[in-house]
Amino acid sequence: MNVANIARRLVAGELHYALGRFESVRRGYSALRRLSPRSRQRAPAGPPIALPPLPATLFAGQTVERALGDLRRDSIAFGFDLPWSMVEEMVEFATHSPLQRRLRDDRMFYRHNVHKGRLEDGSPAVMGIVPDPLDCPAVRRVCRDPLLMECAGKFLGFPATKIIPRLFWSFVTDATDDERRQLGQTIDWHFDVHDFHFCSAQFYLTDVGPGAGEHALVRGSHHGKSLRMLMGSANVRDEQLFTHFDRDRVLVVEGPAGTGFLEDTSCYHRATPPASRERLMLQLWLS
Numbered sequence: 001m002n003v004a005n006i007a008r009r010l011v012a013g014e015l016h017y018a019l020g021r022f023e024s025v026r027r028g029y030s031a032l033r034r035l036s037p038r039s040r041q042r043a044p045a046g047p048p049i050a051l052p053p054l055p056a057t058l059f060a061g062q063t064v065e066r067a068l069g070d071l072r073r074d075s076i077a078f079g080f081d082l083p084w085s086m087v088e089e090m091v092e093f094a095t096h097s098p099l100q101r102r103l104r105d106d107r108m109f110y111r112h113n114v115h116k117g118r119l120e121d122g123s124p125a126v127m128g129i130v131p132d133p134l135d136c137p138a139v140r141r142v143c144r145d146p147l148l149m150e151c152a153g154k155f156l157g158f159p160a161t162k163i164i165p166r167l168f169w170s171f172v173t174d175a176t177d178d179e180r181r182q183l184g185q186t187i188d189w190h191f192d193v194h195d196f197h198f199c200s201a202q203f204y205l206t207d208v209g210p211g212a213g214e215h216a217l218v219r220g221s222h223h224g225k226s227l228r229m230l231m232g233s234a235n236v237r238d239e240q241l242f243t244h245f246d247r248d249r250v251l252v253v254e255g256p257a258g259t260g261f262l263e264d265t266s267c268y269h270r271a272t273p274p275a276s277r278e279r280l281m282l283q284l285w286l287s
């Protein structure tokens with residue numbers, strides 16, 4: 001149990017961290033956002049510019065009904081693959097953008113400064129985060145996709161007003177697990193609590209197979225957590241997780257560059273550190 005940590009974050013004003021983990025709170029928050037005209041008018045707290053949806057979707061093969069059914073059953077909905085031209089544009093952008101090891105880190109570097117998973121001073125380069133992903137037109141295009149936003153809005157129960165894009169490299173490095181954790185790589189099983197109700201869209205921008213930074217999740221684990229899991233840390237040890245959920249529910253997501261999926265990240269999930277090939281990923285935090 002980690003009630004003290006939850007209490008500490010409550011005192012720090014992070015109410016969503018304490019409450020966003022409960023399905024009942026998430027459902028109640030949905031209803032409140034639907035009913036309250038004031039909250040509907042809330043200014044976006046995500047990117048600094050409004051991103052109204054465009055008329056045509058990139059994901060013509062997907063439907064809202066199918067995506068919602070998949071999300072509610074498996075915590076993940078595939079069918080949001082990006083066209084190759086947009087993948088190329090984002091790879092190009094992230095290859096030449098300055099990068100940070102963590103957001104708000106003063107130190108900047110470029111992808112070409114990373115050699116064998118280390119920066120020039122020998123410190124490990126676990127991730128390279130693009131500080132301003134919205135400067136890339138293809139990223140803005142995804143953020144404005146009408147079908148993606150409709151799926152997110154129907155799932156949340158209210159239109160997503162916070163759309164926070166994260167574009168980042170995960171490098172092949174011999175960094176220790178502790179170094180990875182310190183640098184923000186989420187290698188441990190955990191669930192997200194970044195708002196009262198939320199989901200994430202994720203897109204591989206490099207080919208992801210074994211050893212290339214596969215995203216893994218426990219299908220359906222957005223539902224049915226024990227009280228101990230809900231009241232404790234959002235991170236969980238393997239033993240505790242697989243005592244509660246069957247191991248055969250683990251889904252390791254592989255796919256070519258462009259593979260995209262929407263995820264209810266209140267499910268247990270984790271990043272697999274790339275062992276043989278670096279990965280570039282676009283994530284949108286939606287709430």
Ligand SMILES: [Fe+2]
Binds near residue numbers: 186190191192265
């Ligand atoms: Fe996460």
